[in-house]
Amino acid sequence: MKVLVPVKRVIDYNVKIRVKADGSGVELNNVKMSMNPFDEIAVEEALRLKEGGKAAEVVAVSIGPAQATETIRTALAMGADRGVHVKTDAPVEPLAVAKLLKAVTEREQPGLVILGKQAIDDDCNQTGQMLAALLGWPQATFASKLEVEGTDFKVTREVDGGLQTVKLQGPAIVTTDLRLNEPRYASLPNIMKAKKKPIEEMTADQLGVDLAPRLDILKTSEPSSRSAGVKVASATELVEKLATAGVL
Numbered sequence: 001m002k003v004l005v006p007v008k009r010v011i012d013y014n015v016k017i018r019v020k021a022d023g024s025g026v027e028l029n030n031v032k033m034s035m036n037p038f039d040e041i042a043v044e045e046a047l048r049l050k051e052g053g054k055a056a057e058v059v060a061v062s063i064g065p066a067q068a069t070e071t072i073r074t075a076l077a078m079g080a081d082r083g084v085h086v087k088t089d090a091p092v093e094p095l096a097v098a099k100l101l102k103a104v105t106e107r108e109q110p111g112l113v114i115l116g117k118q119a120i121d122d123d124c125n126q127t128g129q130m131l132a133a134l135l136g137w138p139q140a141t142f143a144s145k146l147e148v149e150g151t152d153f154k155v156t157r158e159v160d161g162g163l164q165t166v167k168l169q170g171p172a173i174v175t176t177d178l179r180l181n182e183p184r185y186a187s188l189p190n191i192m193k194a195k196k197k198p199i200e201e202m203t204a205d206q207l208g209v210d211l212a213p214r215l216d217i218l219k220t221s222e223p224s225s226r227s228a229g230v231k232v233a234s235a236t237e238l239v240e241k242l243a244t245a246g247v248l
């Protein structure tokens with residue numbers, strides 16, 4: 001079985017995001033970029049399937065500008081076998097990403113696609129679901145455990161207040177939750193080896209996908225800052241204040 005893992009290049013999760021002065025988006029110049037953390041979990045899970053003899057090949061795919069190859073190289077350094085880069089400088093909305101991934105999936109014919117549950121830059125949480133719908137494949141989102149049963153999959157999902165276990169007939173789509181695994185770091189020898197692994201480049205035109213945006217982002221703004229708290233002298237004063245504020 002082949003496993004396809006879409007990996008997105010996003011602002012590193014340690015970076016303090018700055019909104020552009022004109023509100024048109026967030027500052028990307030001179031900002032550290034990394035692989036979306038949920039996608040690292042997806043790559044790790046695919047590698048564990050391969051190491052456990054359940055997968056034969058792991059292919060990482062990224063959609064984005066030239067620098068997206070760095071994200072693919074990170075997946076290759078972790079252990080993925082090869083990469084696919086759909087090169088575009090245009091901003092790509094989740095629907096267009098899902099259409100491109102559908103085209104790549106049809107070319108690659110994987111038994112499983114593992115995506116992150118969401119990209120931490122826009123928190124859309126849409127791509128896996130739309131890809132499943134476009135392909136007509138079953139999906140299990142927010143996976144915290146994944147087992148392969150022949151060509152089918154048993155997935156434990158994190159739901160409000162508990163866990164749900166579902167069985168999917170492959171080929172299928174799975175999206176990762178935080179507790180699925182702890183991704184490995186790439187070792188230096190593997191980083192060197194990754195430089196020689198193949199990355200196939202293609203364009204949206206070649207895949208027959210129209211990237212025209214369907215959404216207008218009207219405004220991006222910082223969260224409002226919290227106002228200072230007050231110190232109360234006694235529990236009685238606290239209860240009075242809460243009662244006045246309508247909390248009690």
Ligand code: AMP
Pocket residue numbers: 005006007008009036038039061062063064092094097114115116117118119120122123124125126127128
């Ligand atoms: P989103 O729906 O934008 O929150 O993204 C969910 C998941 O879709 C991510 O964790 C990735 O696995 C995948 N994805 C989204 N955008 C891209 C992209 N540009 N390239 C590759 N994978 C992507």
